[in-house]
Amino acid sequence: MNNLEAIICHAEELCRDRGTRLTTKRKTVLSGLIHSQKALSAYELIDICKQEFGTTIPATSVYRILEFLESEQLVHKLNISNKYVACSHITCSHEHGTPQFLICNCCNKVKEINVSKSAIGELQESAKQVGFQIMSPQIEMNCICKECTAEEQEYNS
Structure with missing residues (x-):
């Protein structure tokens, strides 16, 4: 299992423990952020999901997915640039x-x-x-x- 797969598996477990679900599209968006290793706008994420994973996701869906991922503390919104970044502590079990x-x-x-x-x-x-x-x-x-x-x-x- 590579690092990206391990992070996604851990994120799935976190969601399951919280009573939510990391759907296929949510996994794709989260994978795009993790894979990029930089801050991305929703539209940059749309491009990455299409190029890297062959999945086309409409902008409205990407924004809803990012809102969900942020509420689950899997991503952070950077207000200064209106971009998103994967939380670097997804696989940690201690409080931050x-x-x-x-x-x-x-x-x-x-x-x-x-x-x-x-x-x-x-x-x-x-x-x-x-x-x-x-x-x-x-x-x-x-x-x-x-x-x-x-x-x-x-x-x-």
Whole structure:
């Protein structure tokens, strides 16, 4: 069993344990996100599902599927770019903290890391002091990955 199959099998078990179902189309969309290893829009996912898996899925269905996958905590929506990324913790069995997403502006690769509870608490307190309440502690940061940095340096040399 390859890594993609193992992740999908684990996602199926998670859904089954929660009383939901990972249908064939849901598996295809999730597989597209996992396979791409970067943030994708719904329309980019439509193209990947057709090219990689030979499956045509209408845009309205892809949006509904992404909503389902997000509710099952299998994908994350990146608000900064209106794209989606597979959760990097699908196969983990322990609880995770607040996700922080490092998003490469060049290639759209995303790295999910966790922010400590104390750091989130400090951010919430700082917001509170200036009259704001944090509605979503998810943090998204525009970055450049080391591969793109290396390419940029090579290009400028």
